[in-house]
Amino acid sequence: ASVRSVTILGATGSIGDSTMDLIRAAPERYKVEALTANSNVEGIVKLAKEFNARFVAVADESKGAELRAALAGTGIETGAGESAVTEAAARPADWVMAAVSGAAGLKPALAAVDRGATVALANKECLVCAGDFFMDRAAKAGACILPADSEHNALFQALASGSRDELTRVIITASGGPFRTWKAEDIEQATLAQALKHPNWSMGQKITIDSASMMNKGLEVIEASYLFALSSDEIDVLVHPQSIIHGMVEFTDMSVVAQLGSPDMRTPIAHCLGWPNRISKGRAAPLDLAKIGSLTFEAPDYARFPGLKLAYDALRTGSGATTVYNAANEIAVAAFIAGKIRFGAIARLVEATMNGWVRAGNLAPLSSADDAISVDHKARKLAASLLPEIAA
Ligand code: NDP
Ligand code: MG
Numbered sequence: 499a500s501v502r503s504v505t506i507l508g509a510t511g512s513i514g515d516s517t518m519d520l521i522r523a524a525p526e527r528y529k530v531e532a533l534t535a536n537s538n539v540e541g542i543v544k545l546a547k548e549f550n551a552r553f554v555a556v557a558d559e560s561k562g563a564e565l566r567a568a569l570a571g572t573g574i575e576t577g578a579g580e581s582a583v584t585e586a587a588a589r590p591a592d593w594v595m596a597a598v599s600g601a602a603g604l605k606p607a608l609a610a611v612d613r614g615a616t617v618a619l620a621n622k623e624c625l626v627c628a629g630d631f632f633m634d635r636a637a638k639a640g641a642c643i644l645p646a647d648s649e650h651n652a653l654f655q656a657l658a659s660g661s662r663d664e665l666t667r668v669i670i671t672a673s674g675g676p677f678r679t680w681k682a683e684d685i686e687q688a689t690l691a692q693a694l695k696h697p698n699w700s701m702g703q704k705i706t707i708d709s710a711s712m713m714n715k716g717l718e719v720i721e722a723s724y725l726f727a728l729s730s731d732e733i734d735v736l737v738h739p740q741s742i743i744h745g746m747v748e749f750t751d752m753s754v755v756a757q758l759g760s761p762d763m764r765t766p767i768a769h770c771l772g773w774p775n776r777i778s779k780g781r782a783a784p785l786d787l788a789k790i791g792s793l794t795f796e797a798p799d800y801a802r803f804p805g806l807k808l809a810y811d812a813l814r815t816g817s818g819a820t821t822v823y824n825a826a827n828e829i830a831v832a833a834f835i836a837g838k839i840r841f842g843a844i845a846r847l848v849e850a851t852m853n854g855w856v857r858a859g860n861l862a863p864l865s866s867a868d869d870a871i872s873v874d875h876k877a878r879k880l881a882a883s884l885l886p887e888i889a890a
Contacts, residue, residue, distance in 0.1 A: 501527060522780075560578075627873075650722055651745075
């Protein structure tokens, strides 16, 4: 097999870590072109040396000198600042993992898309922000988008059993998070430590909080809509506490095709890394259904998890509403982490921001990264201005 050159954006994060682990398992197959982080110089330097990367960038400009000093004499090029992360994505690698967290991942992901790379997309926020044009732009550039998010990767695999006109709906599963069985009053008061205790998946901090609020599933409904060109009524969410079935596709004959796997991100990432072939599992755990015993399912509860319903509203509204949904959620999660708002206020801030946005007459279709980033910034400002009222 030929050597694949790879770039990992967000290499020091949770998805980055799983990706590096798969590459580590078969080092002869990959050549690392570029690695990026935000500010974790120590982590990125360690990876750069281990994998002999050609280029390393940190988004935090103030860390540039430290990065340069740490890699002096290694022959590894360095860069710092937002543009350096985009430059890393633009360098010629066959395969790019887009695993920056948040809307900050949009420009770098687009840089990889525009040069027609194969892009494993973990960064769901970037698709939610730029859904209006992201997939079109990928098609125009001849880029191949492979969903790394476990549910979407499952749908991608299941969709191969039929054609688009034979599809009747897709189902993405949700673990239900740590508050699945909690009463609304208790969810309202949940602490940061409680929100960070995910029952099945080990993930970065922001997405773990989004799982507890089910905003993550909301982002994923939007992600599925844009990725696969599905309308909101073609996408269902099903609570499945064991997180073994990740996604299912129902076809016109009522056959339902599912993808299963242990809750380990290395499995969907391995699918993206090997695509169109299958690679070895590395250290990912095999699935032992006899040991698991039973798989259970529940309907999602929009009353206790209003953030999920808001995602459907945003999707139906369109014209930047999903960008606003994401931006408001990023502000809300940061405020919750900082102890400024209660857990239950996350969805209220998102709702208030979306309503304020519509009332101000700000809805308009997005056609470029600048449009998406401008809506993102304005929506963050609006969300921040509504914070005191929501916190009270
Ligand atoms: P982490 O917080 O663990 O890692 C984020 C990575 O992005 C780190 O390398 C971080 O660098 C870097 N980063 C953060 N902010 C910036 C910025 N402003 N500019 C450039 N780089 C930045 O996140 P996860 O790995 O959990 O998630 C990454 C993406 O994948 C998210 O969009 C998430 O929704 C998605 N995803 C994650 C899953 C998971 O299991 N973790 C599952 C499915 C999707 P540094 O280390 O220096 O802070
Ligand atoms: Mg997911």
